[in-house]
């Protein structure tokens with residue numbers, strides 16, 4: 058029971074001042090930056106040289122220790138997409154590969170909401186944006202910082218190569234990956250294509266439907282002959298990966314702060330029926346004020362149910378089967394090809410917290426087989442270093458449980474809310490060893506004002522523990538030179554149309570991808 062553990066921790070007089078660097082998240086003083094509702098959008102004309110920097114802000118331009126050993130988990134080597142045996146094929150019109158054949162909310166063009174716009178008329182196109190520099194590289198293309206030629210506003214443009222999506226992974230991927238993937242959908246090209254298309258539309262669809270201060274915003278999407286484009290809010294503070302590379306590990310107060318912000322985003326996604334599935338330091342960006350923003354919804358999945366919090370209620374369980382994600386941060390049930398639910402994201406949170414505290418995720422290896430072997434060999438769970446506080450050890454243990462039935466069901470035990478307590482208490486007796494204390498009340502969150510955080514006010518009015526040093530937004534100073542020095546010219550032109558008919562019978566498979574956020578939404582964030 059976490060309550061008794063927390064009492065124990067209090068009894069032992071765990072001394073915050075000794076264990077943590079004190080962070081008090083003061084109010085930001087920005088005289089020349091126009092604030093949006095949540096503090097994550099930016100006015101680009103202003104001079105930010107005199108930005109008030111938090112006392113704990115860490116210079117990020119080479120003055121700190123560098124840890125060059127950290128490697129990217131999946132930018133170039135994509136985790137093989139396997140389909141477990143006995144999984145029913147599904148069409149891209151929205152039936153998921155689940156044994157019970159439950160209909161899922163389709164994220165394919167046919168079912169997209171009214172924000173769909175005409176493919177020809179109202180949407181933006183490539184000529185409306187001038188490339189500034191490369192920010193990152195993903196499996197299907199680059200992410201480029203671009204400037205709107207009409208308004209001079211900056212966006213992160215995520216490009217997805219249609220050919221990469223359409224061509225079967227057995228053709229496009231490396232030999233090594235094929236070998237790793239020998240039990241996969243080699244003879245299952247249509248299913249693989251359907252899944253890649255579904256995921257492409259899911260990212261556009263999910264981002265266009267959700268709004269949260271810790272989740273990146275989508276403003277436009279469109280496509281041309283060769284590529285799909287997502288015009289995202291530019292998050293200039295760089296990846297958490299970058300900051301971890303600079304500093305190696307982070308202090309526990311900083312980790313608790315990021316844990317709270319990520320949890321807030323995950324809880325929100327789960328309440329909307331979305332499983333994120335790719336939590337890792339590369340996908341956590343810092344905004345100008347040092348608040349964490351989740352990006353990359355390319356592996357996220359939306360279910361038909363809006364709430365999937367109760368795993369004990371079979372009617373309300375949304376099981377997924379695709380083996381997908383980044384192995385080091387992936388829940389064991391996914392790696393083993395078992396059915397899984399949104400609870401997999403809480404395991405990934407455990408991996409991310411471990412990484413921030415220890416300097417690497419709990420299990421490392423080049424592919425999912427190595428990692429799953431390590432998970433299975435360690436019957437007691439990952440080795441948690443002795444030097445971590447009791448509170449950190451406790452939350453890591455609760456999230457990194459191999460068996461889902463023993464893992465903390467954070468969605469269910471999120472916070473004490475009025476009437477729900479009765480139901481939860483009555484189930485508590487049956488739940489045996491299962492942790493039934495509330496996540497938001499955990500000792501590591503003792504400094505977090507959850508109401509303030511969940512309302513978006515904290516993100517709007519305070520600075521995070523690491524405030525990125527930004528002298529010029531266009532310089533993308535907090536992004537790896539490996540990317541910012543890349544050429545974008547060859548990527549920034551609509552190349553010859555690909556012959557869609559050579560890979561698919563349906564030439565219209567990207568129809569409906571274009572989207573434009575409403576005028577009020579755009580105004581709110583610019």
Ligand SMILES: Nc1ncnc2c1ncn2[C@@H]1O[C@H](COP(=O)(O)OP(=O)(O)OP(=O)(O)O)[C@@H](O)[C@H]1O
Nearest residue numbers: 132193195196200213289290291292339352353355
């Ligand atoms: N909104 C944004 N603002 C600033 N940088 C961004 C933004 N979105 C993405 N990036 C940068 O681009 C990188 C790649 O983006 P993203 O993860 O969405 O691509 P991906 O193709 O899905 O990558 P992967 O194959 O690794 O999952 C990110 O890690 C980040 O560094």
